[in-house]
Amino acid sequence: xxxxxxxxxxxxxxxxxxxxxxxxxxxxxxxxxxxxxxxxxxxxxxxxxxxxxxxxxxxxxxxxxxxxxxxxxxxxxxxxxxxxxxxxxxxxxxxxxxxxxxxxxxxxxxxxxxxxxxxxxxxxxxxxxxxxxxxxxxxxxxxxxxxxxxxxxxxxxxxxxxxxxxxxxxxxxxxxxxxxxxxxxxxxxxxxxxxxxxxxxxxxxxxxxxxxxxxxxxxxxxxxxxx
Amino acid sequence: xxxxxxxxxxxxxxxxxxxxxxxxxxxxxxxxxxxxxxxxxxxxxxxxxxxxxxxxxxxxxxxxxxxxxxxxxxxxxxxxxxxxxxxxxxxxxxxxxxxxxxxxxxxxxxxxxxxxxxxxxxxxxxxxxxxxxxxxxxxxxxxxxxxxxxxxxxxxxxxxxxxxxxxxxxxxxxxxxxxxxxxxxxxxxxxxxxxxxxxxxxxxxxxxxxxxxxxxxxxxxxxxxxx
DNA sequence: CTCGGTTTGTTCTCCCGTTCACAAACTCCT
DNA sequence: AGGAGTTTGTGAACGGGAGAACAAACCGAG
Numbered sequence: 099x100x101x102x103x104x105x106x107x108x109x110x111x112x113x114x115x116x117x118x119x120x121x122x123x124x125x126x127x128x129x130x131x132x133x134x135x136x137x138x139x140x141x142x143x144x145x146x147x148x149x150x151x152x153x154x155x156x157x158x159x160x161x162x163x164x165x166x167x168x169x170x171x172x173x174x175x176x177x178x179x180x181x182x183x184x185x186x187x188x189x190x191x192x193x194x195x196x197x198x199x200x201x202x203x204x205x206x207x208x209x210x211x212x213x214x215x216x217x218x219x220x221x222x223x224x225x226x227x228x229x230x231x232x233x234x235x236x237x238x239x240x241x242x243x244x245x246x247x248x249x250x251x252x253x254x255x256x257x258x259x260x261x262x263x264x265x266x267x268x269x270x271x272x273x274x275x276x277x278x279x280x281x282x283x284x285x286x287x288x289x290x291x292x293x294x295x296x297x298x299x300x301x302x303x304x305x306x307x308x309x310x311x312x313x314x315x316x317x318x319x320x321x322x323x324x325x
Numbered sequence: 326x327x328x329x330x331x332x333x334x335x336x337x338x339x340x341x342x343x344x345x346x347x348x349x350x351x352x353x354x355x356x357x358x359x360x361x362x363x364x365x366x367x368x369x370x371x372x373x374x375x376x377x378x379x380x381x382x383x384x385x386x387x388x389x390x391x392x393x394x395x396x397x398x399x400x401x402x403x404x405x406x407x408x409x410x411x412x413x414x415x416x417x418x419x420x421x422x423x424x425x426x427x428x429x430x431x432x433x434x435x436x437x438x439x440x441x442x443x444x445x446x447x448x449x450x451x452x453x454x455x456x457x458x459x460x461x462x463x464x465x466x467x468x469x470x471x472x473x474x475x476x477x478x479x480x481x482x483x484x485x486x487x488x489x490x491x492x493x494x495x496x497x498x499x500x501x502x503x504x505x506x507x508x509x510x511x512x513x514x515x516x517x518x519x520x521x522x523x524x525x526x527x528x529x530x531x532x533x534x535x536x537x538x539x540x541x542x543x544x545x546x547x548x549x550x551x552x
Numbered sequence: 553c554t555c556g557g558t559t560t561g562t563t564c565t566c567c568c569g570t571t572c573a574c575a576a577a578c579t580c581c582t
Numbered sequence: 583a584g585g586a587g588t589t590t591g592t593g594a595a596c597g598g599g600a601g602a603a604c605a606a607a608c609c610g611a612g
Contacts, residue, residue: 389591
């Protein structure tokens, strides 16, 4: 990460100062715009888009202002134009080759997930350590031995890896991924990964989400009793 | 010690005022403590536990302080004792019946996910609108028609529902869930759900996580060029 | 061309969360 | 028993994000 706060930012159209919270919402806006576009909507106000994305309209406008001035006062936003601008900013206008390691139930689901392909993410390989899986074909891609990782990453220029293995294997897989040049990892294994600086890790934990719901649920039902 | 509960939210006096960010981390601590316990560790310092959970030790101590004073100065925390306290606070010491709607690839993965059962979440029913799936048995539970939702929720006292359907069906499913008394929903469908106040919705979106990684990845490779 | 209505982009303020730093409290060793 | 060394719990500073509010900018009617 660039820690030096360079004040001479003479790049007007590429304001590289987007807060992390905004980055996390841009894909939501992108999806809402796609839905609007498919419904035939040509332009929309920040109020409309905010409603479709499930956020506050002031927050939406501030988020978009980090990208530039893509709206028209008194009118709103051109749906397709804004959609392209957000897609370009996120980077989903280019092609992102992805490898998925661990073809269990979750790996199957990920390999078949259409939401990846439609946003520029192309699954170039499915890897699994278990030889019994190596004759399977999932979502049109055949499962290959985990040892092929280095060659596949080199051949396809893979920068993003997805870990869908059991928890015990995850750190080893991450180490191998980092070792052959992968710099972004999406981790579905329920474990904390240790990676060197410069490598991004995002974690999706299915049971944690349920536990958060359980906490609030417990307080709801408990609130009625006087203890 | 006594947190000044000046801001009287909708929670009565017995419920403590745990920040949302802390609640989201408690399951992580819980898992780290379970791992430590399985490794035979009896006590640990906040530094140890923070390392295992991947957070700052000061943050960890502050988080735990919201629950109470469960550590011993100069010594650390008793692993099993702290683990129980956190589990009780989250609510995973009790049994949570759960229904899963939508038995596609993701629904299969969720039904088979061992991380649910081991934390008190019991899948009491798998529902799907497609009659062709109704003779399947997934993870020891047979798939039933979606119309059975009301009866199942009533019979088992279900409070938590999981939506793993396509985006188009998600809002209808959510409405039906809310209608029969479910007050917590975990949504895997890529759409924004509208629910009445008092119902909690948490969203897990697989492609959004990848897009966030892509954004940062794009900036990494772009940073080398002087533009 | 001008004026009223509309909507964006931005500023300002408040609040939540993170982090630092340190006193309080406990153990162990002599 | 007392002091040295550790570690927790917490007050306080700090940074970032959320939301309200408003000026600037645009369109269309007359």
